[in-house]
Amino acid sequence: MKFDNPEDIIQLTPLWKGERFPNGRPKVPEDILRRMRDITLEEAWGPLWHHGYHFQFEGDFKITRPEQIMVGRAVTAVMVPKRPDLHDALLNYGFQDEGRKGFFNQWVIDTLVEDDVVVVDMFDKIHMGTYVGGNLSTAISTRTKRGGAVVWGGIRDNQQISEIDNINIYYRGSDPTAIADVTMVGMNTPTRIGKAICMPGDVVLGTPAGVIFIPPHLAELTVVQAEKSQVRDVFGFVRLRDNVYSTAQIDAAWDVALWEDFLNWFQNDKAAAKYQHLTWDAEVEEARSRNMEGPQSDVRL
Incomplete structure (x- = not known):
């Protein structure tokens, strides 16, 4: 050995x-x-x-x-x-x-x-x-x-x-x-x-x-998923405080309209600045696919 x-x-x-x-x-x-x-x-x-x-x-x-x-x-x-x-x-x-x-x-x-x-x-x-x-x-x-x-x-x-x-x-x-x-x-x-x-x-x-x-082969995936969860939570807290969405809407799988609202906030709010390296194409495409298939009841855990 x-x-x-x-x-x-x-x-x-x-x-x-x-x-x-x-x-x-x-x-x-x-x-x-x-x-x-x-x-x-x-x-x-x-x-x-x-x-x-x-x-x-x-x-x-x-x-x-x-x-x-x-x-x-x-x-x-x-x-x-x-x-x-x-x-x-x-x-x-x-x-x-x-x-x-x-x-x-x-x-x-x-x-x-x-x-x-x-x-x-x-x-x-x-x-x-x-x-x-x-x-x-x-x-x-x-x-x-x-x-x-x-x-x-x-x-x-x-x-x-x-x-x-x-x-x-x-x-x-x-x-x-x-x-x-x-x-x-x-x-x-x-x-x-x-x-x-x-x-x-x-x-x-x-x-x-x-x-x-x-x-090691999961390290980047782990970090990216964690960061995406963090910044979505920041956005969710803001919208919940402003009574824009219900907790059910924030916790459920987001529809296209909610994703568009999030992306506008993500690109312009200084609270999202440290997360600007993240991309969301896959998530938005998944939301579009769900819209075509009909309403969903999935909850984001």
Whole structure:
């Protein structure tokens, strides 16, 4: 086996058609990451659920900065309890064949780049399962600029970590012991985090409610649908306050007249300025088709 193997990563992420890092990890564009920081957990969850991705969220964490949203590209690792023969074989392979230094967790953190998030299955180990402490968290901060870590296990040096203000860390518990008696069996491989699965290159969205892992090929779709929902809500609130439409009209599938009203508002109101990159041709065409077919009772959820 090889750690961080480009052939494996590309094989496991065939739906991603965009740019990749040298190791094959999907590189979701920075613009998508920036826009992802402005959407809610539920807005991200909806498109994934409707596309059949039902195991992307985990909420059972402690958070170093619960008020701070975290967004980045996943770098994954899988740890298991130490078995001496396996442990020695993999550690020696990393040293001798791949030129790595330090312990397994340092191998992962040494590969991080800007906007990365470490995602680690520590099999919920906390005592001697502290994947990062003050030093490695500082390294994450320096390398990722605004990323962080998701650790299904423990951390240490919480007081030091809490003073690092540009990253966030989601973890299961804390302990003063150092990491020990664990072996890394996968780096940038599929990784289980509680009841969720994360793949290398997934967009990690960390919120006060927990973490959701967004497949890279669905990242832009997720952001666009969230933004469209947001701006339609802004418009709906305005028209409801002005008693122009009923709640039933706003919540139902919009007819052509309502879409025309929305588009006029969208193109001219400063409240819609940040959403001007969105297009609505498909939605308007769908409304025209419904008009030709007759009245509908669909409700927008």
